[in-house]
Amino acid sequence: MSNLPKIAWVGLGIMGSPMAENLIKAGYTVTGYTLEADKLQRLAAAGGTAAGSIAEAVKDADIVITMVPASPQVEAIAYGPDGILDNAKRGALLIDMSSITPQTSIDLAKAAADKGIRVLDAPVSGGEAGAIEAVLSIMVGGQQDDFDTARPVLEALGKTIVLCGPHGSGQTVKAANQLIVAINIQACAEAVVFLEKSGVDLAAALDVLGGGLAGSTVLARKTDNFKNRDFKPGFRIDLHHKDMGIVTDAARTVGAALPVGTVVASLVASLRAQGDGGLDHSALLRGVERLSGHTTES
Numbered sequence: 001m002s003n004l005p006k007i008a009w010v011g012l013g014i015m016g017s018p019m020a021e022n023l024i025k026a027g028y029t030v031t032g033y034t035l036e037a038d039k040l041q042r043l044a045a046a047g048g049t050a051a052g053s054i055a056e057a058v059k060d061a062d063i064v065i066t067m068v069p070a071s072p073q074v075e076a077i078a079y080g081p082d083g084i085l086d087n088a089k090r091g092a093l094l095i096d097m098s099s100i101t102p103q104t105s106i107d108l109a110k111a112a113a114d115k116g117i118r119v120l121d122a123p124v125s126g127g128e129a130g131a132i133e134a135v136l137s138i139m140v141g142g143q144q145d146d147f148d149t150a151r152p153v154l155e156a157l158g159k160t161i162v163l164c165g166p167h168g169s170g171q172t173v174k175a176a177n178q179l180i181v182a183i184n185i186q187a188c189a190e191a192v193v194f195l196e197k198s199g200v201d202l203a204a205a206l207d208v209l210g211g212g213l214a215g216s217t218v219l220a221r222k223t224d225n226f227k228n229r230d231f232k233p234g235f236r237i238d239l240h241h242k243d244m245g246i247v248t249d250a251a252r253t254v255g256a257a258l259p260v261g262t263v264v265a266s267l268v269a270s271l272r273a274q275g276d277g278g279l280d281h282s283a284l285l286r287g288v289e290r291l292s293g294h295t296t297e298s
Helices: 016-025 037-045 054-058 071-078 102-113 127-133 144-154 169-197 202-210 217-228 237-254 259-276 281-292
Strands: 007-010 030-033 063-066 093-096 118-121 136-141 158-165
Touching (some): 007 016, 007 054, 016 127, 063 071, 063 144, 071 102, 093 144, 118 169, 127 136, 136 144, 136 169, 144 158, 169 202, 169 217, 169 237, 169 259, 217 281, 237 281, 259 281
Parallel strands (some): 093 118
Antiparallel strands (some): 118 136
16 A cells, blocks of 8 residues: 555646646556546546546545636636535645636635645646646645645656745746746747748757747747647647736736736737637747738648
8 A cells, every 4th residue: 555645636638637647657546537538538547546526536635636727617626515625534735736816726725724625726837748748847835834745746747846935826926927938939939930931941040049048948849839830739828818817917916017918918819819729829820920921821
């Protein structure tokens, strides 16, 4: 019998499935629940246990990890008679790795405390590739002792793991992360169209740019997407649109100006309105192409 804590995992999407599988590889017992039957079959094939409900998944868990798209989904799985808070045992640690509003995380921590359940908000950055490779950056909000408990589990999922402050702090840092990523992708997309319309060898240009000050994790991760116009979703435009709403609202609340971020948020929203919400966020390139009269529609 393993002395490792028993894990319940709720939400087995593009990110959640490989993350749960990495915990299994690290020796953890993982019981998962999600709405898609094929994702449950994938978890079982990887050595996990598929549950028929949230209540079944979390009832014996020492640690419950959630990874769902947005605040409404977190609230749906956490609250109510069939939710996590009413079915997890007292003393369990709930680690929400979704990207949601800071206030949702703060409210969840307060509600969970009334049930004797501890909470961390621990959103991630690194996309599907980072999830598969277990090299995610994990920004955490909550109490130090709970962070210390969670750290060995988080180390099976990521490489950069930082406690950023009290409840909600992880989500605030994630909002800043999404702001930087969106602006970076937009800049890269504009550069790609500029280079191509100038007749420059794109592969050579991106290679040399990546080795200089213009280099970034975004450019390294998304170069093949740009070159091949491969917009299979690693992180969907729909989700980045949601995140840009979070950061712009949060910035307005604290009185921080986002002059460039607001423009990029509008460009993300425009791309979504044109039907590209299901594509990877590197598809911001399509928006620049349309504005430039230089389209390669798939």
